[in-house]
Amino acid sequence: MEVTVKIFRYNPEKDARGNYVTYKIEAEPTDRILDVLEHIKGKTDGALSFRRSCAHGVCGSDAMRINGRNRLACKVLVRDVGANITIEPLLGMKVKKDLIVDMEPFFNNYKKMTPYLVNNSPLPADGRERLQSPEQRARFDESTKCILCAACTTSCPSFWANDEYFGPAAFVTAHRFIFDSRDEGASQRLMVLAETDGTVRCHTAYNCTDACPREIHITQAIGDLKMAMVTGKLE
Amino acid sequence: MNALQTKPRTVPLSKRGMSFETFMWVFTRVTALAMYGFILVGLIGAIAMGALHEMTFVEVIRWALVSNPGHVESTNVQDIAPWASAFWRTVASGMFLTALAHGIHGVIVIVDDYVASASGRNWNRYISMAMFFVVMGAGLYVIWKA
Structure with a gap:
């Protein structure tokens, strides 16, 4: 099938502002959008820039706006979006080139959440691992699935309006550790x-939940955090 | 020895902090519930007044939202003097002030979403608080002088 692909292009060394370039290519309905981009880059326009790595929905590198929705290019098929495809960089972040955005502020907010297990207690008497029941593990199971693709944060109207806002992805990271029964760093995270x-700043727009390629119930996780902030209970 | 963590995990207020923003987040939820309470009190008053036969639905709603005697003047209730009592004016004032504080805080939060600079956010607060006091004065005047 012939596919018309409109892609946002911006070269900071040449362009004062971005513009859209349209390509017409042949693609299979089962091709991924990432395949379409690779085809254009390999055969039509080698200057097209975008991030990709694993190409299997695990690394989170190729998050972008596809027909107005934040999605991973490697997880969307041509047949899912039709013959007219518009591809743009994630909203709310500075565009470095074409579909590549500056992820530095995003990861700075991630770092503010102390994104690692904090436990300063002595090891158990047997000197082995700190055990956790299946129920305790299930408490934060969803938030371990985050791949930091930024699809959630850049779909959030609060983030579009104010890039100082930590954003949903940072909150999912906080959730992952705050509700871990082995962690002792909840206090410092709740303070942040x-x-x-x-x-x-979260006004429960639910855009983040819709955008998450890992189907994490992000708004619910943020609700858990709000309750923990008010009640102090981490169960 | 089993190293499974079994103690309930809680973080005391002193260690999790209660910032002004968090306090106001709680305040917004509590005031929303309080408004439902005031409306319920107003509805009970309206029923006692004879809402089923003496008032239209619009008049019931007006009274339930703000139990100001001016809201029942146009009804068929014969004697509205008991409904102009200090109790009902206090209920009306409670509803009005709760709604005003809830709404003004909502305005501050929404404007803050679009204004990230410290000075801009300060101006947002000055203007919103000025609005709060002006509207509060006018509203209380109407409720207690009507």
């Missing part, structure tokens, strides 16, 4: 979440 640009 209570800041002006923390969870109170």
